[in-house]
Ligand SMILES: NC(=O)c1ccc[n+]([C@@H]2O[C@H](COP(=O)([O-])OP(=O)(O)OC[C@H]3O[C@@H](n4cnc5c(N)ncnc54)[C@H](O)[C@@H]3O)[C@@H](O)[C@H]2O)c1
């Protein structure tokens with residue numbers, strides 16, 4: 054059991070805590086009515102317990118379909134319209150029960166409904182527990198790209214019941230592990246080693262009765278510490294983008310056939326290679342990342358059907374370029390990031406990126 058108190062809100066990581074959601078919410082975000090927003094997978098499995106703990110008569114529930122393609126403005130319209138039809142007013146707390154898709158979408162609903170109502174995250178995927186539910190970024194995708202319309206809206210409390218990870222399909226479990234690995238690389242070699250230990254017993258962890266609370270709590274501590282002083286990503290929070298500049302490009306070029314964590318796994322290796330080539334990272338950094346990805350069952354290079362030059366091209370649309378060069382968050386070694394004196398991001402020449410992409414492409 055862990056309670057992380059580094060931010061303006063508490064993050065509870067505790068097996069069985071679904072049944073305590075009501076008590077925890079009433080402490081910080083008591084409301085006349087609760088809008089419980091979930092999706093078609095998490096809802097049938099877990100909504101009844103959350104509803105019960107909140108007091109069923111004060112809850113209205115709405116369920117979206119499952120998947121990234123549901124994180125849309127259309128669903129924002131559908132949910133806000135449904136809440137208005139329910140007669141909900143300002144005295145409403147929105148509760149997101151699900152993975153990062155539900156969390157981001159419901160958070161954006163909460164940020165905008167009646168100009169903003171309190172919001173509670175009840176993450177049910179590993180990715181949402183270790184990453185998406187913490188930090189207050191909410192939003193939706195548009196045809197032009199991911200997360201392009203949104204708002205910062207901090208939750209009132211985050212309740213992560215690690216027991217629910219037992220029903221998570223293995224590919225989504227692996228995807229979440231990518232972000233845990235990232236947290237080790239950017240902030241703590243000790244945590245990185247903990248993740249390696251978990252990864253060594255992956256077969257036992259997936260769907261098993263073993264408790265993932267320490268793994269989740271360790272990641273949350275790192276993410277919370279990073280965002281604590283930099284809620285709006287003016288500086289150090291940029292290190293959380295490690296693996297994401299090329300990762301997002303790979304994800305987008307794959308037309309989202311790769312899961313986010315798979316794309317980020319690939320992005321981390323490529324960006325560590327860039328850092329080594331620029332003599333920013335000590336040699337062997339990329340290989341240590343590769344080794345743990347292999348244990349987890351995540352890819353460590355772009356699929357061969359992706360064109361390296363198209364990936365490079367796509368990095369230009371994902372991130373702001375400075376003087377024609379795209380900015381990266383790069384490691385010095387496992388547990389430490391470069392750029393303390395340059396705003397935590399480093400401009401990289403296209404030539405370096407191209408070389409790394411083409412080297413990874415060749416078998
Ligand atoms: N706001 C942030 O800071 C932030 C950070 C990282 C990622 N994200 C966003 O998170 C999203 C990805 O989140 P995700 O990986 O959780 O995807 P997701 O929400 O689509 O969940 C993955 C799948 O697992 C299902 N599911 C959820 N909980 C389950 C459970 N306990 N048992 C069985 N199935 C379950 C879902 O229905 C879905 O099919 C992306 O949209 C990404 O942009 C946001």
Ligand SMILES: [Zn+2]
Pocket residue numbers: 184232297313317
């Ligand atoms: Zn990510």
